[in-house]
Amino acid sequence: MKLSGKVALVTGGSRGIGLATAKILSENGATVAITAKNKERLEKAVLEIPNAIAIAADIRKTNDVKNVINKIIEKFGKLDILVNNAGIFPEIKKLHEIDEEEWNKVLDVNLTGQFRYTKEAIPHLQKTSGSIINISSDAGIKAYQGFNADAYSASKAALILLTKCWALEYSKNKIRVNCICPGVVDTDMTKPFLKTEKDKEFMDNEHPIGRIGQPDEVGKAVLYFASDDASWTTGAILTVDGGESIK
Numbered sequence: 001m002k003l004s005g006k007v008a009l010v011t012g013g014s015r016g017i018g019l020a021t022a023k024i025l026s027e028n029g030a031t032v033a034i035t036a037k038n039k040e041r042l043e044k045a046v047l048e049i050p051n052a053i054a055i056a057a058d059i060r061k062t063n064d065v066k067n068v069i070n071k072i073i074e075k076f077g078k079l080d081i082l083v084n085n086a087g088i089f090p091e092i093k094k095l096h097e098i099d100e101e102e103w104n105k106v107l108d109v110n111l112t113g114q115f116r117y118t119k120e121a122i123p124h125l126q127k128t129s130g131s132i133i134n135i136s137s138d139a140g141i142k143a144y145q146g147f148n149a150d151a152y153s154a155s156k157a158a159l160i161l162l163t164k165c166w167a168l169e170y171s172k173n174k175i176r177v178n179c180i181c182p183g184v185v186d187t188d189m190t191k192p193f194l195k196t197e198k199d200k201e202f203m204d205n206e207h208p209i210g211r212i213g214q215p216d217e218v219g220k221a222v223l224y225f226a227s228d229d230a231s232w233t234t235g236a237i238l239t240v241d242g243g244e245s246i247k
């Protein structure tokens with residue numbers, strides 16, 4: 001199996017893309033830790049993943065993040081793979097209508113959160129020559145008419161550049177850092193935009209392949225980056241988006 005003997009942490013692993021990814025990593029031999037804020041949802045999710053543990057933590061709290069990494073090291077002795085996946089989507093509003101608190105909340109989870117986990121994980125990944133996979137978004141690559149989620153777009157664009165910065169800096173430790181930019185994926189995050197048949201048809205047509213994505217289609221790309229199949233790949237930004245970003 002591609003990830004035999006590897007220990008992986010998936011943030012936001014309680015549902016959606018994170019849960020699908022955690023399952024795929026586990027099916028491919030990894031021992032997996034999932035983390036998310038809502039304890040009940042997290043503990044239910046971990047039952048679906050063989051060979052996994054759940055550690056509840058709010059990505060906005062440094063001590064919670066430190067505790068997740070410490071628990072993994074205590075239990076498994078090492079960390080090989082970090083999947084920076086947890087994220088939130090704001091209420092759709094034009095830039096001049098959002099207040100600073102709304103702006104900061106999105107950046108705190110989607111950007112500073114990824115910084116917190118990466119910072120704590122790096123010393124352990126240096127020992128294993130590990131791998132980081134950042135989950136960004138097509139919204140970090142291009143602007144979409146009427147998208148109106150600027151804090152989200154900013155957080156995802158920043159994560160793309162940080163992927164390259166971290167890849168360059170930590171290549172000396174043989175840590176690989178790569179990034180995936182999904183298009184619209186069928187998860188709780190996108191449910192509010194897929195309420196009616198008309199909404200669904202619109203979203204499907206936004207993607208040249210003719211449909212939105214499923215969480216495991218992103219998880220399979222994470223598996224590629226995490227495995228030795230990508231042993232010479234670092235700093236890569238991969239769109240997994242049914243062609244949405246090429247329009």
Ligand SMILES: NC(=O)c1ccc[n+]([C@@H]2O[C@H](COP(=O)([O-])OP(=O)(O)OC[C@H]3O[C@@H](n4cnc5c(N)ncnc54)[C@H](OP(=O)(O)O)[C@@H]3O)[C@@H](O)[C@H]2O)c1
Pocket residue numbers: 011012013014015016017018035036037038039041057058059060085086087088109135136137138181182183184185186187188189190
């Ligand atoms: N779905 C899409 O179309 C799409 C497209 C492009 C990129 N993405 C990105 O893919 C990632 C996963 O998205 P998804 O669609 O799977 O979202 P989702 O179904 O809403 O799941 C989000 C995950 O993030 C966790 N999370 C949110 N706030 C947190 C916090 N403060 N502390 C700890 N965990 C927190 C959630 O845990 P709780 O339930 O405990 O809050 C949940 O596990 C996100 O980064 C998203 O931006 C998604």
